[in-house]
């Protein structure tokens with residue numbers, strides 16, 4: 001595991017069952033921004049102890065370059081949770097992902113457990129928001145600890161808990177997605193969209209990536225290597241967006257202190273310059289990560 005730069009790309013964050021040695025190996029070669037070594041849903045009960053060991057070994061190794069490495073533990077109250085937290089904390093990944101985090105108190109308990117188990121300072125907590133109670137308390141969860149680095153949407157659990165349906169456009173869960181985004185942005189943490197279940201439906205997947213980017217998500221959690229390229233492209237600023245950001249900043253500088261200028265006919269104020277600078281920062285961070293993976 002290597003240290004994170006100031007801005008960390010999280011366009012493509014791939015789940016893989018930690019019980020699947022082939023998948024763990026394959027991830028070393030995929031152009032993903034991040035990995036979630038899963039111990040929860042994708043791992044059968046009998047396989048959990050071995051999976052825990054494999055996840056800890058993978059997350060503690062240097063085999064995954066500059067990718068963000070995380071371990072998803074089993075949830076609070078399950079028979080595996082405590083041992084998972086201890087093993088994950090000692091492995092020291094970039095983050096420990098905890099499913100079904102439902103309150104600020106749970107965040108504080110988790111942080112205390114990570115610290116007791118010796119988690120290094122760089123190991124953040126990523127909370128999965130995937131229940132109605134988590135959505136309704138999203139702001140207090142997001143603000144509960146400086147150690148919280150991200151919200152990860154669990155859209156399968158959310159759809160299940162709402163008695164809703166998976167439909168194109170995700171209308172039934174849009175209020176929940178927006179609420180999680182609002183809370184995450186208010187707290188200054190990353191917010192990563194949920195998975196797209198049909199690994200054969202690339203058009204549907206790309207439409208959902210596009211929607212997620214427009215809404216403001218940092219990236220998407222993925223379940224299959226075939227989804228990586230689409231997510232990387234959807235959540236990266238396009239060449240046109242980078243060119244426009246540079247042009248807009250230049251127009252602002254040419255204005256020499258005017259409070260408002262125009263670029264390509266559009267009004268530019270300081271807030272647009274800040275957005276353009278953010279676009280360039282993201283572009284630079286992605287370029288640096290991709291050159292390391294090439």
Ligand SMILES: CC(C)(COP(=O)(O)OP(=O)(O)OC[C@H]1O[C@@H](n2cnc3c(N)ncnc32)[C@H](O)[C@@H]1OP(=O)(O)O)[C@@H](O)C(=O)NCCC(=O)NCCSC(=O)C[C@H](O)C(=O)O
Nearest residue numbers: 015016017022023026038041042154155156157223224225
């Ligand atoms: C969905 C899958 C079960 C499909 O598996 P499979 O049929 O084996 O796919 P392919 O034959 O097309 O695989 C091609 C190659 O790619 C490797 N592979 C497949 N998936 C992954 C992966 N996730 N990471 C790394 N590598 C992967 C295969 O080994 C093949 O390799 P090779 O033979 O060398 O070419 C499978 O994709 C899968 O298990 N995906 C992950 C499922 C998972 O992790 N689920 C839990 C997380 S989602 C969740 O819980 C969401 C949340 O909580 C919520 O509520 O929404």
Ligand SMILES: [Mg+2]
Nearest residue numbers: 130154156157
């Ligand atoms: Mg879930």
